[in-house]
Amino acid sequence: MLRGTASVRPRSGFTLVEVLLALGLTAVLMLAVSGAITLYARTLLAGRERTEQSQVVRAVLRLIELDLRSVTFAAPPEASEEEAGGQAADEGFADEEVLESQEMSIQVQQPSDGLQSSSTGIVGDATQLVLHLSRPLRAETAAAAGNAGAFGAVSASAAPVEPGSDLRSVAWFLAAQGAGGLAGAAADQALSSGLVEDVSGSGVLGLARLDGDRLVMQSADATGDLQALATRSRVLAPEVVSLGFRYFDGQEWFDVWNSVELGRLPLAVEVTVGLASGGNPASQQDAFSAAANTSTVSSENSQTWRLVVPLAQAERPLLETGL
Template structure:
């Protein structure tokens, strides 16, 4: 009897991946996706940062050009009345001369008492020189008196039959409006409910009258918020030897040779703050404006003050 041999069946493992291979594949996929997402996020940040820097530079240049145009239109005349008074004080130091002048004045000036009451006897040029204009500023505010002829609009003048008269002498101020602050900056900030570099401009006499009366509402209505993105501004003034943080043309009797303007923009990761800012951050923009007429006014002051 022959034994029939049965073929041996070989058990083959089914095709597939092991658990370790699946885990490794998933891990590599996660790492690859994370790398792709990181690259996309980095690209987005670079694009947004570039756009933000371009936008800030555009805003800073536009505001800087406007301030430059106003500064180069500043009008200023040396007060000759003060110089004459200084010379009179120096001359009065001589007792003999003072005594002689007093004796002559008592005999000659008595008949002229009636003429002193005549209305209009004041020289109009002297009254203009009493308010010589110029520039007054600190680190956070700038006030200037400018002279700019108004533009004529012939289309409107032909339709209306005339043009509205606008004064050439204007008062222009730059400051940062902030809600809750004092003075005009607080009034503008409360009225507009925003922080930003602001510009007040208008007729010189009207602005001075409103300032004397303390009419902050009128001044706030005439103020324009130029750049809400600029949350702080810093001014410095060059006197020919160094930079100073305050300037008053009525005291220095001239204009600064240059004005440095620094704009500070709001950072995305911090709240709006107008105090305690740093000028050495990426959110700042700086420029210098030269005043070519400063030397001419300084020479005028020297020639008129010298006896």
């Protein structure tokens, strides 16, 4: 009896070349997925950094703008015609260019120097600003401000706020280690309280604000009590690495202004704030592109925001028109 023999077909499989090709394509696909995830993470972190910077800058510039718009100024009384005539006869008329150069030679060595001013207004230079303003504070608002740290963070060592008077003295400056006067005292106070740290190693701890009752500030400054002034100072934004001010008189910009010497307020104040950037500033968008009077400039390691604040309470200069 003959048995039929079934033919056995060889089992098909992948060749070595096909296996190597599949492994190569899989590796390329995994690298592409990994790169996409890394790019997404970097984009997410960059967007979060831009958002945080925008919030910090918006809060800082808003607070500075509110302080500038609350400035009060009382012009000194004008001399009578007889006194003016007698003084002109005794001293003579000085050249106009000499007077302008003398007026613009005002220097403010420390922010606390402007606290002793007997008049109200603005005293400042290119890096620091002292304002005398009127802002009524309710008791609950003052208590909340006294217990708040940087941008609302509760802190036991935050600067106390006296609600007794609406006349206040405010100073804006950069707290820096090793600096003289109030800037150094405020930096030491912030470091000892543990609120901020010198992460960059440059000594600049960030943007600081001094706020207190005007009479209390004058008394502390007259006695040279820097510790009392530093206690009322707060480092609001450790991210800020540069601060600048300029003052517009109606014709040109100046780096120094003293309302006591000049007898008036500037028409506008330009505020420049620089923040350290961990990413690529050139690829970051302007956080305030919608604002007409606010702009940003990118540098290699920082971004700079600029805000121009017009002062409605300033006296407009008389423009000379030819016939």
